[in-house]
Amino acid sequence: MKKIINEPAAFVDEFVEGILLAHPDLLKTPADDRRVLVRADAPVAGKVGIVTGGGSGHLPLFKGYVGRGLCDGVAIGNVFSSPSSAQVLEATKAVSGGAGVLYLYGNYGGDVFNFDLATDMAELEGIPTLTAIGRDDVASQPKERSADRRGVAGILFAFKGAGAAAERGDTLEQVAAVAEDIIDNTATMGIGISPTILPTTGKPSFELGDGEMEVGIGIHGEPGFHRGELESADRIAERLTERLVADLGIGSGDRVAVLVNGMGATPLEELYLLFRRVHQLLSEQGITISKNYIGEYATSLEMAGASISLLALNDERLALLNAPAESPFFKEA
Amino acid sequence: MKKIINEPAAFVDEFVEGILLAHPDLLKTPADDRRVLVRADAPVAGKVGIVTGGGSGHLPLFKGYVGRGLCDGVAIGNVFSSPSSAQVLEATKAVSGGAGVLYLYGNYGGDVFNFDLATDMAELEGIPTLTAIGRDDVASQPKERSADRRGVAGILFAFKGAGAAAERGDTLEQVAAVAEDIIDNTATMGIGISPTILPTTGKPSFELGDGEMEVGIGIHGEPGFHRGELESADRIAERLTERLVADLGIGSGDRVAVLVNGMGATPLEELYLLFRRVHQLLSEQGITISKNYIGEYATSLEMAGASISLLALNDERLALLNAPAESPFFKEA
Structure with missing residues (x-):
């Protein structure tokens, strides 16, 4: 094992701290534990918010796609592990500008579980959400079972497209439809x-x-x-x-x-x-x-x-x- | 040996071809053998040209720093090998906009040799050149012999600074002075x-x-x-x-x-x-x-x-x- 790290258990917290120190003009965290990053100007009033999330170890995925014309926030899991529903909720509240929030992430069991829980929690807070799930890995399932495919690098396209749709003022339903359309293609x-x-x-x-x-x-x-x-x-x-x-x-x-x-x-x-x-x-x-x-x-x-x-x-x-x-x-x- | 390559001898030619296919709006080649890349709008009339070069295998160095506000051209060597003086000359001619050309590259014997030869060849073509050499690796020589240091990643700063100086209309002497000032610091x-x-x-x-x-x-x-x-x-x-x-x-x-x-x-x-x-x-x-x-x-x-x-x-x-x-x-x- 050859890695340029400190305590393995501190790996995620420390590199997220590094990201925040490097980019204070573009990113901020609403979370004490730094497991949520949002764009520096979040929430953007009247705009659909987009929250992504997933395990760490994939940079620039997922944290790298938080910004103008992209996602508004990210919930950060440990290496290759889902973030918690509480972290997703925290991201949701931090990016909610009153037009609802789209959850956009890759198709992995833990992520689906925690984002679904967060959907219910967000509803209780009065924040409507919709979900679009990246499932672009054609090797993981045949075409006829494409809904079960894993989400991999192609989610970049969905981040970019849905982010642009939200930025131009699309409604939550419209942003979700854009994301689904891109994922389907x-x-x-x-x-x-x-x-x-x-x-x-x-x-x-x-x-x-x-x-x-x-x-x-x-x-x-x-x-x-x-x-x-x-x-x-x-x-x-x-x-x-x-x-x-x-x-x-x-x-x-x-x-x-x-x-x-x-x-x-x-x-x-x-x-x-x-x-x-x-x-x-x-x-x-x-x-x-x-x-x-x-x-x-x-x-x-x-x-x-x-x-x-x-x-x-x-x-x-x-x-x-x-x-x-x-x-x-x-x-x- | 695990590499995603074809014939090892074709490695450089093939990835440069890939770069040209990917970025025709930003880059072009004046050379039949694709060992020279220049910005797509080269030569820029009245602007000092900047030519860099060196061995391959360092992407985005050196080819990656050819563009607006950066270098104007690059001469491309084999992996970890200097380009030839003929290639440097070809780059020089392709970027010469009438205000002279700065050679800006890292301190390695083969590169110094070939760029120095190209200086003489360019003079015969009526193109004045000056040279600034990156030598930022403090581990390679002590401070009192800093002129002998190797050039490594810090040349990025010199590309950026000299490129900006050339873009704003500085003279050849001024652009060279900017490069030297940055290299010194x-x-x-x-x-x-x-x-x-x-x-x-x-x-x-x-x-x-x-x-x-x-x-x-x-x-x-x-x-x-x-x-x-x-x-x-x-x-x-x-x-x-x-x-x-x-x-x-x-x-x-x-x-x-x-x-x-x-x-x-x-x-x-x-x-x-x-x-x-x-x-x-x-x-x-x-x-x-x-x-x-x-x-x-x-x-x-x-x-x-x-x-x-x-x-x-x-x-x-x-x-x-x-x-x-x-x-x-x-x-x-």
Whole structure:
């Protein structure tokens, strides 16, 4: 175990403190225990608030997407663990500007449980909420069971789109519909080539042979559907792209946004190798890339690996992606 | 060796192709072999051009700092190898807007050799050049031999400042003076905890024991001045900050910009742990952090480790950092 940390049990509290010290102009916390971050100007009167949350260890997910034109607040769990319903409620109250609050997070049991509890608690406080759940990991369930899929890096698109909709003054129902529409049109698949090491245990999250890769891996190291010899960047891009295009049912004449996401230890150079091949493949099929994101957007501490996400675009979705946004970790001018 | 690559020999050409495919609005290449990138609107008439360059494997360094308010062009070497003088000349010609060209790069033998050759070649083409060389790694040489220090992550500050000076219309001499002034006031030190693996050889760049760290490591894995047991994030931040503050001779009442840079595999969470302690230490000494950068700014492929850079600020330097800039990898609004 080699990590640049202090007491493992203090890991989350300390790095959140670091985030607050670094970005006091953009973020603040309403919570004594710093397990809630909200944008510095929250609540924004008359605007729908968006609260996300989930386990730590995925920076810039989730904390990184709190800001103007994005989410308004985040409830922060321990590494790979859900935040509590009390933390979600605290975030909800801190961002409620009178137009209701959307819960937007990834599909994991603990998160669903705690956000659902918070929904009831918020109702008692007179804050109406709606929920949209990211479920973009095509490797985790087949298309016909897509409601049960895990949520992974593609939730970026939903944050961006729903955040832009809320910022322009959409109602709670409208913001939720935007989020659902984007989630319905997003597909992600990833590969892992080396595990994450959990700060508290010092143990790898999974084992993988020296020359192996895991195709369809989740962002906590959940198993995929194929383990085999590590292939070339081109072949990996082909595997993933083929599956995503089929899942979305897109083809010639369609437009997409592409996210090539590094899971932590994979060099940016390698992500550009993947993007190069994705670009070639989509071009060959007559699919246009109208927007791209290449870098670390949803990590798993120091896991080596990458995922590719596609969002099928129409004019509305593209306009939402292009709307201005600003957090310490994400800027769209 | 676990890498998401194709033919190792094609690594650089392919990821540069990926960069060009991803960012055609911001970057273009004048070179058949894609070993030169320049900003899409180069040359900018009447503006001093800035050319950087160096070995590959450090993204976002160097290619990432080509854009408005930053460098105008970059000459791209193989992994950890200097670009050729012909490539530097090609970049020079492509960015020359009639006001001369500044060469701004890190202090490595091969780079100095090739940029110096290019200086003579540019002169024959009627393009005046000046040179400023990043040499911020305090671990590589003592203060009295600071001219011989290696250039590492702190060159970010010089790119930003010189780029802003060029953008506002400074002359070549003035832009060079800005770069020198920033370089003179920048100090960096890093630690490494796991090596880089070179794509062409598949071999680690250095060996380090299981629980060890190397203090003062260079961005190619050059040895530092202390190898010992891996310490806590707080202790590491203390070691580095103490040395940097002493080197710059700053104290109570002074202002700095801080860069906490990840070398590749180190999670962003860990960088925020380091920043937290740096912030505490500087606050205790009455030193104000007026600007911070936390993330991967100069990497060494998948090396795990981090560096801390300080730039002693005055009003002029801070204004230059805050001036607008945009590249695919860096935005200042």
